[in-house]
Amino acid sequence: MTDFSDLIEGYYKFRGTEWLTERERWTELASGQSPKVMVIACSDSRVDPATIFGTHPGEVFVVRNVANLVPPYETGGGYHGVSAAVEFAVTKLKVAEIVVLGHGACGGVNAALTQSLAQSSHGDGGFVKDWITLLDGAREKVVAEHGTGAEGQTALEQECVRVSIANLQTFPFIQERVADGSLKIHGAVFAIADGKLKVLQDNDAFEAA
Known part of the structure; x- marks a missing residue:
């Protein structure tokens, strides 16, 4: 260890x-630094973007959190760590591409799928429980079609990437860059078990890279 x-x-x-x-x-x-790509990935210790993509220091700007989630654009109070990282990457570093990287066997996705987190009287578990409510709408869709087993897990891992991409597109500065062609957004899911990477295509399906 x-x-x-x-x-x-x-x-x-x-x-x-x-x-x-x-x-x-x-x-x-x-x-x-002048990275051209931003990667939004999960904090999971098994999913290191630099290892998976074979990059070197200075080549990718990375933000990691539970379940590789991006919240929708909002300007209210609070601390917006992911939003701040996205803003910095797009408006200051002027990255040309953003990759949302999901992964197999994601604990955050599983917690959202099975609703297994119960907040204690002391608030333990509340941060993660609140965070994964970003997947509530996706969960309803997935459970209705795939259930809460292995098939549902895989489906929600992919849907999680779509949710983050959709939320990225609510940021005005991203809308502007996408519209003028200076920014592209990609989605992908890495399978820990077999090391395979599936990339989100224009037809909204994940296919082997």
Whole structure:
């Protein structure tokens, strides 16, 4: 099992190998970043976008959260971490593409599908429970057609990506960039069990990459 001391050991290995061989690149990155792609992925420890897509530091701007969800655009009070990351990527970094990356065996999606989270009297579990209400509408659709078993899980994992894409399109600055052709939005789902990636097509179906 990896603990903090293992992470420090890993850092020393990185510092003595990869950092040295890519020292010129790290020097360039110290002066700024200019990624062309933003990836919105799940926080799940098994689904690292850099590993899956084989990217290097500075190549993708990544935000991760439970179930790779994007909330709809709103300007009210509160802390909007995902929205802030999206705003920064699009308006400041001017990324040309956004990828919403879902994955198989997603715990957040399963919690939404089975409604298995119960908030305690102390509020434990409330943050996740509230967060996954973003999938309530999608859940109703999926359960009606596929039930709450394995088929429903896979269907809701895909629907979750569609929900986030639809919510991205409620942001005015994204609407503008998509309309003028300077921004494209993609969806994909990575299967942990077999390592296969399915990409959302123009016909709204997920097909093998």
